[in-house]
Amino acid sequence: MTVITTMKRISGRAVRAAAALGLAGVMLTNLGAFGPSDARADDEGPIIAVSGPLSWPFFAAVKQGFDDASELFGLDYQYVAVTDTANMTSDYPRLLQQAISRNPRMLLVGEFFPDGMDPLIKEATAAGIPVLIHNSGQTLWQGNGSLGFIGEDPYQMGYKAGEIQADAGVKKGLCFNQVPGNPTVEARCTGYIDAMEQAGAETVYQTIGTGDATNPQAMMQAIKGTLQANDGIDGVYTLNAVPAISALRAVEDVGRKGEVMIGTADLSNEVLEAIKAGDIAFAMDQQPYLQGFMSIQAAYQYLNYGLHPIGQVTTGPLIIDQSNVERTLEVNKQFSGVRGAS
Template sequence: MSEYRLSRRDLIRASLYGGAGLAAASLVPGLAMAAPEERPRRQDQPLEFALVGGLFNIGWWIDPRMGWTAAAKELNINITEVGPVDFNGADQATMMEQVVASKPDAIIMTPLDPDQLVDPCRKATEAGIPVMIFNSDIRDPRYRMGLIGMQNFNGGYLQGQYILNNLLKGKEAKALIMTVPGVENHESRKAGLLKAFEEGGNVTVAEIVNDQADYTVGPQVATAALQANPDINLIVATDATGGESACRALTEMGKADGSVIVMGMDRDDSMLKFIKDGVMAATAVQRNFLELYLATVFMYNHVKGNWIKGAFPSAPDDALGLLPAQVPPLT
């Protein structure tokens, strides 16, 4: 197999134009990273990479896993993946420590809790195992090599602007926000969304609920909020399950007639069907294939000694795509 060397120019071009999905990736460097030559190498066998995630059963993971496996196949990397079945940062931290003990060549992860995953990342870094974060960050950037993902505040802000300019068009709305509290990417998206609503002046937030990124919990909390606030006419999700959960709740309540505007985040076949049927108005889409593909390629080059310090790409502030109604389902 030929060596895959990634130059700064190639990495920037890939981050802005390559891959599936609609949002460019950004990569922010960490502060405490062992140099490649300080770590033991496996020159005579494929590298071993571990993916630490969670909730692998939700549709959001389809694109990232495609990027992960595509890069692994291209670069001849052996890959393993672990993660809890629910949104449990403590369980993920325990699994992360088990992965560190197995001594892979690199770890790529998306943290379910920004605080509980700091110590496992510290242990990995001190053991000479590089850690790349994607999609959502940990609290202390010293213990990860970088962050690949959209700028979440700007993503939420763009989502809010789209609602104001394309869905409400000056009309007033009473909103329900479905999110996952305490997680960096969702908190940042929510903050951007609220900033856009504050500037617009025509959206009042009635309630913010924790859907736990769970297809069972989500419809329940959405239904309860709609019953408590019958004048809600806008539902916005910061996570991949919230929009679909809202649509399920509206369908069960007999309100899936478009009178309540639903704005989702990310997409899968089920969500796109709700858009096609007119239950969901739109959704915001990240470039998830590219996030994990780039993370894998970048870490490969780092472990192989091809990494150029400071070669970090940047992303445009509006690094998010928006799917309006009447889009075809995935094939």
């Protein structure tokens, strides 16, 4: 396991200059006379973000949000993640334990694997360490003492995907989960299955080991095998951009391109180009950049003013299809990675 850490900081003068130029928009409306130079940046330990692997385009966008906001608000922070996804269920609790042992000023946590991580978050909040949950942990933050949650509503994301496919005439849909054990992605499949079954369609649920979560060939072969064993499948919903392309390759390999409707959660440039070409029908964008950016903004306002959002801040889903994919591609060409694509 390798730990990735990144630290960003700029001066309070630079942030105020950005505000004067109008670059900060509404994000600086609560700063008043205070600037980042007045922040209690050196009083205690660091702000630590325990977040997802950067080998996934999605989390590169989350990190970019963290980085941009840390520069804007003048906060030091460190981004911590695994680079080897083979043992995430055990490695993430270990990373979180290490972060807590450093007595951080604040923790920004993606609660990917609650069995190992939730007890540690409870320990941290009981010890007085403020915790804000992002991306995963929507239903858990209240019970573990966290300040709130910034991220998608995973059930609704999956449910909307199921509605789209059912409305398009899909009769038997496959939901492919590459991260079993993560309740957020599992909730997407639950929502998808519920919507499909309520519409009278059948569903198939498939998982693959997390060690293959970034292995396109392994996922392609797994989906291909399921398509061959279930020739009635006419819809596939994946939970990340990488398996979406694997699903497309699998459909092509079994000679059913154009017959199987493919939709996915999350974006990549390859997925966006496939949507533009009509090979993938849609992607559900949970706007990962906002998850990172808003987490740092909330940390700044909490540590300085005691302010924080109450409850959940929902960042998705936003549906990307042929009606708006051109604009999404344009934005990503100008601001590389912001839309969760690479």
